[in-house]
Amino acid sequence: MSSSTSSLEERHRQLGLTDGEYARILERLGRAPNDVELAMLSLMWSEHCGYKHSRRLLRRLPKEGRHVLMGPGENAGAVDVGGGLAVAFKVESHNHPSAVEPFQGAATGVGGILRDVFAVGARPIAVLDSLRFGEPSASERSRYLLDRAVAGIGHYGNSIGVPTVGGEIYFEGSYEQNCLINAMCLGLAPHHRLIRSAAAGPGNVVILLGALTGRDGIGGASVLASAELGEGDEAKRPSVQIGDPFTEKKLLECCLELLDRELLVALQDLGAAGLTSAASEMASKGGVGLMLDLCQIPLREQGMEPFEIMVSESQERMLCVATPERVSDVLGVCERWEVAATTIGCVTEGDSFQVLHRGVVVADVPVGVLVDDCPLYDLEPSPPAARLYPAPDAVLSGGESPEETLLALLRSPNIASRRPVFEQYDPIVQSRTVRRPDEADAAVLVLPDGSGIAVAIDGNGRRVGCEPRRGAAEAVYECSANLACVGAEPLGLTNCLNFGNPEKPHVAWQLVEAVEGLSEACEALGVPVVGGNVSLYNEAPSGPIFPTPVVGMVGKLPDASRAGRLGFARDGDAIGLLGPFEPSQVGSELSKLRGLAPVGELPMADAARIRILHQGIRARVRSGAFRSAHDIAEGGVAVALAECCIAGGLGASVRLPRGLDPFGEAPGRGFIVSGPAEALAGFVMIGTVGGERLVIDGLVDVAVSDLRDAHEGGLSEWV
Amino acid sequence: MRARVLVRPKAGILDPQGQAVERALPALGFDGVRNVHVGRLIELDVEDPSRLPEMCERLLTNPLIEDYEIEQ
Amino acid sequence: MKFGVVRFPGSCDDVDALQAAARVADAVLLWHADHHLQGVDAVVVPGGFSYGDYLRAGAIARFAPVMTEVEEFAREGGLVLGICNGFQVLCEAGLLPGALLPNVSLKFIFRQVDLEVVRSSGAFTGSCEVGERLSIPVKHTTGRYYAPDDQLDRLEAAGQVLLRYAAGHNPNGSLRDIAGVCNERGNVFGLMPHPEHAVDPLGGSTDGLRIFESMRAHVEQHVLA
Secondary structure (H helix, E strand, O other), X not given: OOHHHOOHHHHHHHOOOOHHHHHHHHHHHOOOOOHHHHHHHHHHOOHHHHOOOXXXXXXXXXXXXXXXXXXEOEOOEEEEEEOOEEEEEEEEEOHHHHHHOHHHHHHHHHHHHHHHHHOOOOEEEEEEEEEEEOOOOOOHHHHHXXXXXXXXXXXXXXXXXXOEEEEEEEEOHHHOOOOEEEEEEEEEEEHHHOOXXXXXXXXXXXXXXXXOEOOOOOHHHHHHOOOOOOOOHHHHOOOOOOOOHHHHHHHHHHHHHHHHOOOOOEEEEOOOOHHHHHHHHHHHHHOOEEEEEHHHOOEOOOOOOHHHHHHOOOOOEEEEEEOHHHHHHHHHHHHHOOOOEEEEEEEEOOOEEEEEEOOEEEEEEEHHHHHOOOOOOOOOOOOOOOOOOOOOOOOOOOOOOHHHHHHHHHHOOOOOOOHHHHOOOOOOOOOOEEEOOOOOOOEEEEOOOOOEEEEEEEOOHHHHHHOHHHHHHHHHHHHHHHHHHHOOEEEEEEEEEEOOOOOOHHHHHHHHHHHHHHHHHHHHHOOOEEEEEEEOOOEEOOEXXXXXXXXXXXXXXXXXXXXXXXXXXXXXXXXXXXXXXXOEXXXXXXXXXXXXXXXXXXXXXXXXXXXXXXXXXXXXXXXXXXXXXXXXXXXHHHHHHHHHHHHHOOOEXXXXXXXXXXXXEOOOOOEEEEEOHHHHOOOOEEEEEOOOEEEEOOOEEEEHHHHHHHHHHHHHOOX | XXXXXXXEEOOOOOOHHHHXXXXXXXXXXXXXXXXXXXXXXXXXXXXXXXXXXXXXXXXXXXXXXXXXXXXX | OEEEEEEOOOEOOHHXXXXXXXXXXXXXXXXXXXXXXXXXXXXXXXXXXXXXXXXXXXXXXXXXXXXXXHHHXXXXXXXXXXXXXXXXXXXXXXXXXXXEEOOOOOOOEEEEEEEEEOOOOOOOOOOOOOOOEEEEEEEEXXXXXXXXXXXXXXXXXXXXXXXXXXXXXXXXXXXXXXXXXXXXXOOEEEEOOOHHHOOOHHHOOOOOHHHHHHHHHHHHHHOOO
């Protein structure tokens, strides 16, 4: 025998369970768990599956809304979009696997979030990605991660035929050791096809669909192996999951057909902790028990032990429940789509999760112990005693002219054109895309009745690092602003909280403050949170990453053909600056280029006024009064004006209000709009569209072609 | 028996994968490398090895753009 | 007139092609495992990643059951349009000359490009003018058109090159900027750009519709008349 010379007690520590948690297991079970049970419990009670440090906090987020069809707790949230249709959506992180192998980590991140969406019965219609890396100029590793992650996202999304319609990328030293890969997916379903994951009906059959089960992702649990795998141990337990979009495409079509034909009682995807978490959560939601027979499971590797089968994270697998009479129909649909389908167990009375292997019960744990009895910890927040984040290296001395400053900002990695990235994605497959990545502030997709769905994703970690409560609220305001610029009304929001080690009081404080900020902003705008994800322990010896709540927001507009655009549209149009816009340099892109540390108070936000502002912009975009609309974000109004000129291929001549910092920021609160002068009457008009130069009186006089060269050149040297 | 089919891009056709590898090696400190080409390896257990050339011509390779070599 | 759009496991732009074709005539899906073409007047082999692009793009799809009927249909003069992955399938099947290789950049590229109509007589570009520019998007990793030099000379001399990428618009290194070629007889046509994604005013260009309209006009004149 091998590694099992250590006692079970030590092994629980190797599996990541604290002594206190192990004691709780003993108490709940009334006995010691065996190997298989210990493996299952160690995963279900991990931070990733159990949300031990965040579950209590997440209860703060507002979840009610009149459009909500499915709230947090299901595979994805869903909102009603009219015409009998629902949009399901969610964002999830895949940070740690991507640091190990960025191509496959990002690819399987996309694969995973796609499965979450079709698991609720929605056809995936769009993907967005929110990425964070270290500075490309400073780090070959960050350039490598960027290059490979983008390739991985493209590979999976393009191959499976789901358009990647938007996203964001930020480069900060803070993410050098901990890159962030957050993937969001939207899906479309007729209301009646939405399905929940609760297993039901003792006697009903549990069927496993999709790829073979191998040793992928077993990693840490391998201490339980009863035999050495011999030479090449590591290779036999790949820590990297390989995604196969072709298998998932077939699985997707198969599942949607099964749902269209109403053949299923429940559907669940296999993600983290594989079969253990999928099956136990299905049982828990349904208040039933489950019996699985591991000998039925199609395996990719020889000699897999029961614990390996239970925790394998092999990709592209789904679990479903069907009544016995429907099983042959289910298998028939699967065969037509060339999807492997195997009966592996059944739903039972009571609350036992039983696992059989070669006729022997190898695990028997109450469902509640696996899913509900995981301890929840209160955070012990305390504001940081010292500055957490160092000042970045300065790129500008402060002596540059406004024109040089503007060009430096346009060229900087956080602002420069993302064309070299989004050209690697297919944004138009499925023929719904009405606004492509550089055409407007949000992506817009058309629905069968001509109405549109808009979606945006935002989250500036550096600003949240300055002041978590206001910074997190800004992410919500910015998403809402993006939607307003295309004429969309927000329906719901998903979020991924990417933070450091929550057991450290200053990180706990960041989390609590950020969740409070998100909640306040959502309440003020009337946007419910329908689901999300948490990724903790993103930390290096030097400290935590910037607290990075990533917000994805979905909205609706009545006429997709009237979706707004960001570029100036017509010579002679008047240009308006809408607010109230009171920017500052705290946490701004310019202050970063000048080598200033991210500290200070962010500008206050009057949520009620922001709501009214966004409503007004939305209305005028819909009516056509505004021919272009663009929210002022990184780099301030000067950069926003430049972006409008570049996108529209038209120059502009403007004068800014006296005292307004041309590079100051206040996300979600300032807009550059253009349209016929009559339409802008009553707003602050700052100039006119026309010519081939951007002239900001007293500050800047530069050819649009020069602006474009700086903007397009910024990222292209790194990608 | 176990056979291996080595598939290579036909000489004279631009091979950007090979060029990319050739460019990357010196950057890692490997000098004196030239003429890099990237192909494909197919391994299979066959009962009738005499049918391998036909398999290559019909499915395993595209004879317009690839050459192949069978190892047994 | 009825179009048939083939669906393989892994086809992605099949529904898009179906919707585009449905703007000019009737259109149905043809399942890869079926041995009949449902009496269609033209077959479209769509874009996507049939069989995951395993082995080589299009290499496995060309042997799908329905391809037996498609090849026979082509031999008898029926119109066959191959878009992107469909072009790859038709080249692998020997219905079109040449082959598609990885893009010179080695990356997937999505871009709206200008194509130049090289020849406008015939079933696929009949409703266009020679020299006319069509704005149509490309989205592929393996789109570099290749044939040996002497074959390229023959193709050009025989008028089999129907579309070229306009100057400066070649996204993938295709030899002689070739974007689309037809067979000697002129009834089978393959192109890497996606005309089915340039048919809706909401999306911008509607230049792609011209190809479907040309096909309908040809069938109406020569087949249904």
